[in-house]
Amino acid sequence: MKTDRLLGATAIAVAAMMLVFGYALQAPFAYEPVGPRAFPLIAAGMIALCGVILVLRPGEPSSESAGPIGALAALCGCLVGYALLFQPLGFVIATTIFMVPIAMIFGAKWWQGAVTGVVLAVSSYLLFDRVLEVVLPVGPFGGIV
Amino acid sequence: MDSFNYLLHGFGVALAPTNLLLAALGAVVGTMVGVLPGLGPINAVAMLVPVVFALGLPPEGSLILMAAIYIGSEYGGRISAILLNVPGEASAVMTALEGYPLARQGKAGIALSLSAWTSFVGSAIATLGIVLAAPVLAKWALAFGPVEYVALMVFAFACLTGLLTDQPVKAMLAIGLGLAISTIGIDANSGVYRYTFGSPNLVDGVQFATVVIGLFAISELLIMLDAKHGGAAVRIEQFGRSLFNRQEMRFTNMATLRGSIIGFFVGILPGAGGTVASALAYTTEKRVVEKSDPEGSRFGEGDVRGLASVEAANNSASNSNFIPMLTLGIPSSGTTAIMLGVLTLYNLTPGPALFRSQPDLVWGLIASLFIGNFILLAINIPLVGVFARMLSVPAWVLVPFIVVVSAIGVYSGKSTTFDLVLMVGLGVGGYLLRRLGVPMAPLILGLVLGKILEQSLRRALSLSAGDVAILWSSPISITLWIMAAAVLIIPLLLPRFAKWRHKTALQVD
Structure with a gap:
């Protein structure tokens, strides 16, 4: 099992969570073109993109041994x-x-x-x-x- | 001569008794922190965040203290690298390559004193560079509006992912996570609650101290448990001659100078600190020596020139790191990112305006770098034996100490169990991420810059009524976008650079 795949999948899950809980974010009175929703969704998109890349092209797992x-x-x-x-x-x-x-x-x-x-x-x-x-x-x- | 007058004024601030005391204290603590394995500058500065507030220090006082610890730990990192072959922190990895063989040949004293000297030269040159370059940059940076800031921050992130690791995707993931954490809490513009999940503890966001202490100090403890599992190094007991002589100094002068200059320029780049600088200085010096003096090259077996250039470079870089931090508000290392975060906690907006609105702070800090370096040289040559003794502090004293100070630090902010549990959770999460090769410094950078980036983005788009094209509407922003793209793309096109980066990244890990 390549650990990078696991990392990538977790990243996608985090991004999905951010999308689910972030999609409804809207200001009651919008006086600016970009509301409170855009930036969290950009961050989620970035995380998801990295996750997809990690799932598709995982690197070699680290050879360092973990502690007991x-x-x-x-x-x-x-x-x-x-x-x-x-x-x-x-x-x-x-x-x-x-x-x-x-x-x-x-x-x-x-x-x-x-x-x-x-x-x-x-x-x-x-x-x-x-x-x-x-x-x-x-x-x-x-x-x- | 404007800078000169400001600098004099800065010395007035830095020489005030409290600040002088803080610089000296920081220098001693910093050296100790650098010596102790598992307690790098970033952990120390992170644990200090709540303490400076508890002490009620003014912003310049806390920055002076943190800066002294930061540069002091670069001095201290070399001690364990030379004596134990265990670098106290990443930027001392290269130091061990030449320093440890020297120590095994019974020249530990020479290696330690010479590296203290070249550290000093590197720092002094970089600090001089700050005085000359920073005000010019700050003036230039005043032309930056929200549009340029967006491009600048994207450029900083690109530098981080492109230069720092051989796994850019993971660095980018770390930035994304940092940005995500920065969105938690009430949105300043609209009053909307974001990702608070109904918890009153998250309304004003996650405490900065909780995040940095969890991600760095607590996760480090788990990493120490991994490292303890590995083999122990042979400790050097024979120090030999304790001071280098004039001949050795003359022999290394050029190496020191080259290292200092390389370090200075690398330190200016966002995302590239002492670690990259020392790696670059080492490979350069090795190549220079192999060309000019192939007979005399002792690289790998204890060449003083390698040691000199590496120490000059990483100290130079850790000082010149302050240039982008002070002038642009873009930190170039994890440690300066935390210091910047502290500035925002004092309600100061980092960036070029600081030079105008807070001359005491900026110039006091610069002057205190000079003073701190003198103190460091003064304590590092005669007292090296005392600091070396700290290497025998057992982990079972050190770890509980770190846990207690961390917990007190986090608790002092809001006095909630929630923050303590969050600290541990972030520590475990940080440990897992680090084990999977995700670097922590970009995450902190994302967290610190997240709010500023979002505000700049929203302000810029308000100006254009929502038209994204405004983001590449000015010459400065276009240049920055092109540079950002170049930093990301060039490493992919240059296999040699990729190989070098891979090698240094391996050594850094």
Whole structure:
């Protein structure tokens, strides 16, 4: 299977989506010749054209090997979890919990991961929230943590 | 002598304590970023976008900081290339070709100090070029109306697809995706909601910081996992003599000069940055040496001239990159595209008018490039050992650090879970696209230029009441259309160029 074909097909699907959701875009009172619809459709056309070329004339797939699929999936899982729980759990807790496995995916022993997680969580909270005044979520335990 | 006065004024801005501090900070951080594998200038600048707002920096301050990081990382990229044979970023690939063999011969100290020196010369020449060329170009660019802008942006896109990769279709696809993302949100002219899918989070479009951090910083982490899978290089421990001597300098002077000039002109082209410049300088220098001094050529086994010209070229190009960005509002690399995006976040319209309306910003930035280069030379020769030690920062510290800073950066904008999830989604999507050979820099360029392109197009067609012929109605626009077509078509006609491009593209990957 040539990966370029897959890429091309996906591009065509994206362009089709843009067409379906973009075709109805029209201004209620048009005072200019080109409304809000034209440009998205031009972009969609460009994407579709590239997609068709990729499907018809795919290049050779890259020979580079991907990382171990398990590690990739684990990293993606941790990132999604971190994104979802960042606000509900609060910055310090979410960071501590999720940075340990991420460090371990990249070769840390569990205690090295734990140290990284705690140090990173506390120090960046102090730096960003207290010094730089970027408000970070505090989570259910409020001011205690 | 107008430029000279403006430049003096610029030095006044750049030498203000805050800005000087920012330039120095940027130089140090930039060098570190260049050294660390997996953290190129584009990632660093992307993660910085929200930080500069959090710090409440004025536009000139944030640009000075970002520019210093950008040029600093070009200096830093050479350190890991020479010592580890692992280029910290794409433009240092050529550096490793000559630098690593030199280091293995026990000449790491000479290679590092000499390349710092030629980096400095390259940057200085390019910055001088900016002072001379930019105001002239800016004056000329004032003749640009919406019609010319449309043609200019199409030309920029054509350069990107024609020069950058051996797979123009994928670069074009990336531009299309960037343009598509730029249409999300409320349309400024008509108030129509486009592609928001009823989500209040998308009403004012996708946050710029979310897109760049997701596509660059987060996808890079997944790429690092691929790279970790590969073999490790042998680390050089013997530095040898730490400073080059006068004889070595004289031996490389011409190579440095040639590299600087090549870099300068390549950097001006939209879409072609340090990577193309260093590849071109390397092949040129190799050919020159093989003709003039076939006996003495050590290319491939550690020729200092190859190293000198490559480092001069990529630093020269990263500085001259600022010319199209400042005068035309057309960024020529991913990193300058992000900086341009930051300008728009400050409600400043990039383009020639900036020279008139924001002389502090433009000339302060140019002056700070001079100052930044001096700082970089000053810290890079004596402190090279300290920076080299950063190579031993383990990935398991670096990756969590990048994740946390990215998340904070994205969250600081609107404080929503939506943006964090979008960041991760874009990171995974960016990873898949990069694995499939779709470059990310054109996507960012499409995103940054999308709004301006659409506005110019609609304004131009309003002027002509909908007649498309207005798009090729002026001499400037016709020239640009022809140039755009030429950039796209010529590579197809010249098999030799295609072969060269293919080779460099392979090495870049």
